[in-house]
Amino acid sequence: MQRSFNNGNAPSIESSRIAHSIGTALDRFIKNNQDQFAYASGELSQLLRDIALASKVVNREVNKAGLIDLMGAVGSQNLAGDDQQKLDVLANIRFTRALAKGGEVCALISEESDTYVDLNNEGKYVIAIDPLDGSSNIDVNVSIGTIFSIYRRKSPAGTPIQPTDILQKGSDQVAAGYVLYGSSTMLVYTTGHGVNGFTYEPTLGEYFLSHPQLKMPEDGKIYSINEGLANSFPAAVQEYIKYCKDCQYTARYIGSLVADFHRNMLKGGIYIYPATAKSPQGKLRLMYECNALAFVAEQAGGRATNGKDRILDIEVKELHQRTAFYVGSKNMVEKAESLGIH
Numbered sequence: 361m362q363r364s365f366n367n368g369n370a371p372s373i374e375s376s377r378i379a380h381s382i383g384t385a386l387d388r389f390i391k392n393n394q395d396q397f398a399y400a401s402g403e404l405s406q407l408l409r410d411i412a413l414a415s416k417v418v419n420r421e422v423n424k425a426g427l428i429d430l431m432g433a434v435g436s437q438n439l440a441g442d443d444q445q446k447l448d449v450l451a452n453i454r455f456t457r458a459l460a461k462g463g464e465v466c467a468l469i470s471e472e473s474d475t476y477v478d479l480n481n482e483g484k485y486v487i488a489i490d491p492l493d494g495s496s497n498i499d500v501n502v503s504i505g506t507i508f509s510i511y512r513r514k515s516p517a518g519t520p521i522q523p524t525d526i527l528q529k530g531s532d533q534v535a536a537g538y539v540l541y542g543s544s545t546m547l548v549y550t551t552g553h554g555v556n557g558f559t560y561e562p563t564l565g566e567y568f569l570s571h572p573q574l575k576m577p578e579d580g581k582i583y584s585i586n587e588g589l590a591n592s593f594p595a596a597v598q599e600y601i602k603y604c605k606d607c608q609y610t611a612r613y614i615g616s617l618v619a620d621f622h623r624n625m626l627k628g629g630i631y632i633y634p635a636t637a638k639s640p641q642g643k644l645r646l647m648y649e650c651n652a653l654a655f656v657a658e659q660a661g662g663r664a665t666n667g668k669d670r671i672l673d674i675e676v677k678e679l680h681q682r683t684a685f686y687v688g689s690k691n692m693v694e695k696a697e698s699l700g701i702h
């Protein structure tokens with residue numbers, strides 16, 4: 361299949377290089393783009409390979425969750441007070457094990473763990489992860505995901521982990537991305553040199569480049585927000601929703617952040633989870649949900665804010681810190697900001 365990248369004009373060298381890289385296996389792609397990583401590329405390869413490996417196992421379990429008794433809750437709650445689903449816990453185990461075995465990670469921050477977990481003290485990286493995003497959709501066979509942020513530790517490898525290693529701002533991320541377990545399974549990530557998407561080929565058991573250099577349209581006609589909570593939204597958010605309706609935009613809300621974000625990145629749109637009466641700080645977590653998607657969004661030409669600050673500039677004070685989240689097409693987020701969202 362030949363894709364034209366510039367409306368039928370003679371493809372530029374860059375676009376034909378990109379066109380021909382479609383179908384490149386993830387490992388090969390990382391090797392071919394070693395210059396894209398500030399640190400020793402072997403370490404990034406290993407880290408992404410560990411995340412890809414765990415996601416393949418989780419993907420297999422997600423696909424047959426109903427058959428292998430992986431539906432429903434385990435009876436305990438995480439620190440956020442969410443009922444932990446069996447797949448939340450299992451995905452957390454799969455990623456923790458794969459990253460521990462890989463040896464590159466010294467500390468793991470997870471939605472499903474109250475405190476960070478020490479892995480390999482010689483490791484140079486800290487990872488924040490939402491092992492299973494969209495938990496309310498697990499039992500109803502709707503797309504779910506995994507979200508990850510990768511940081512370089514600040515303290516020397518082999519020394520005790522310091523708070524400064526853990527509580528890093530989003531702008532300190534060296535790589536970030538997500539896995540989407542949808543009609544197909546995709547791994548999408550950035551190392552600060554654009555965003556690339558890989559589709560999983562289950563018979564070969566490998567991810568292949570399918571969406572090179574993803575760009576988020578600057579404008580869109582889709583808005584994603586849980587309007588069931590509208591009565592407790594700030595006035596400016598209600599005003600922005602009215603603006604979207606007046607423009608006859610399309611309302612789309614899956615209820616899985618990764619899936620709503622991914623659609624809006626491809627088609628153009630805005631995802632909003634504001635502060636509400638129930639969650640006055642917002643619902644979503646800065647370290648393992650918003651920072652990663654904000655990095656991906658900005659690298660794809662989009663924008664991410666809490667209404668006042670750029671998400672990536674927000675100081676991190678605690679592991680499970682929440683934030684209001686407005687992310688998506690640049691002009692749509694700016695429009696919402698111009699109405700005074702906060």
Ligand SMILES: O=P(O)(O)OC[C@H]1O[C@](O)(COP(=O)(O)O)[C@@H](O)[C@@H]1O
Nearest residue numbers: 490492493494495496586615616617
């Ligand atoms: O049900 P609500 O309040 O609309 O919240 C849905 C949001 O909460 C989340 O499910 C939170 O993530 P987890 O499932 O990882 O806890 C997001 O994926 C989703 O966008």
Ligand SMILES: [Mg+2]
Nearest residue numbers: 490493494649
């Ligand atoms: Mg989540």
Ligand SMILES: [Mg+2]
Nearest residue numbers: 471490492493
């Ligand atoms: Mg989760």
